[in-house]
Amino acid sequence: MPPPGLPDDLQEFKAGGSGEWFPAAEIRYYTNVFLVQDDKLLLGYKKRGLGIHKYNGFGGKVEPKESTMDAALRELQEEAGITAPLIHAGTLLFVVPGEKWAHIDIFRAEEYTGTITESDEMRPEWFDTNNIPFDNMWEEDRYWLPLLLSKQHFSGRADFEREGEKYSPKKWWIGIDSTT
Numbered sequence: 011m012p013p014p015g016l017p018d019d020l021q022e023f024k025a026g027g028s029g030e031w032f033p034a035a036e037i038r039y040y041t042n043v044f045l046v047q048d049d050k051l052l053l054g055y056k057k058r059g060l061g062i063h064k065y066n067g068f069g070g071k072v073e074p075k076e077s078t079m080d081a082a083l084r085e086l087q088e089e090a091g092i093t094a095p096l097i098h099a100g101t102l103l104f105v106v107p108g109e110k111w112a113h114i115d116i117f118r119a120e121e122y123t124g125t126i127t128e129s130d131e132m133r134p135e136w137f138d139t140n141n142i143p144f145d146n147m148w149e150e151d152r153y154w155l156p157l158l159l160s161k162q163h164f165s166g167r168a169d170f171e172r173e174g175e176k177y178s179p180k181k182w183w184i185g186i187d188s189t190t
């Protein structure tokens with residue numbers, strides 16, 4: 011059974027952790043873009059802000075009156091210097107008690123135009139898809155990134171406890187959309 015906040019028609023893929031899901035809160039929208047070419051994945055090393063010193067896709071907050079797609083394209087341009095046709099890969103709810111829920115629309119791109127460029131926020135780096143730096147990423151990314159790579163549409167939720175800038179995973183659930 012999917013946790014609160016996710017659609018009902020999901021097939022469980024990975025779940026773990028313990029305790030209760032944190033209570034509902036207001037939702038804030040984010041984007042995250044992963045570029046995949048052959049057996050290579052482009053990640054960015056985050057130099058500031060949420061997730062500092064972790065590798066992640068390129069993305070950020072959706073601004074008021076901006077569509078999610080426009081936000082994803084803007085962040086990809088700002089953080090990696092490129093533009094790309096984006097395919098919706100899945101969604102993730104990232105929950106921290108006492109904070110707004112982050113609803114993250116996650117996109118995959120397979121081609122791009124422009125020159126991959128380091129920005130103030132991200133240092134881009136290519137990784138082999140069988141050598142992804144999961145130990146230096148958000149904890150639950152290891153569970154859903156394989157679904158992004160295998161082109162299976164997913165939805166997930168991950169609840170974290172926060173102590174200062176340290177986020178510890180508490181409970182997570184990742185499902186595959188049964189229509190894919």
Ligand SMILES: Nc1nc2c([nH]c(=O)n2[C@H]2C[C@H](O)[C@@H](COP(=O)(O)OP(=O)(O)OP(=O)(O)O)O2)c(=O)[nH]1
Pocket residue numbers: 040041042059060061066067068069070071104112114148149150151168
């Ligand atoms: N892969 C992954 N990404 C996550 C998780 N949680 C989470 O917020 N993110 C992403 C969503 C966004 O792409 C990014 C956080 O956005 P941000 O705070 O850098 O937003 P921004 O670029 O608008 O920031 P700023 O300009 O205000 O500094 O981290 C997670 O658990 N896994």
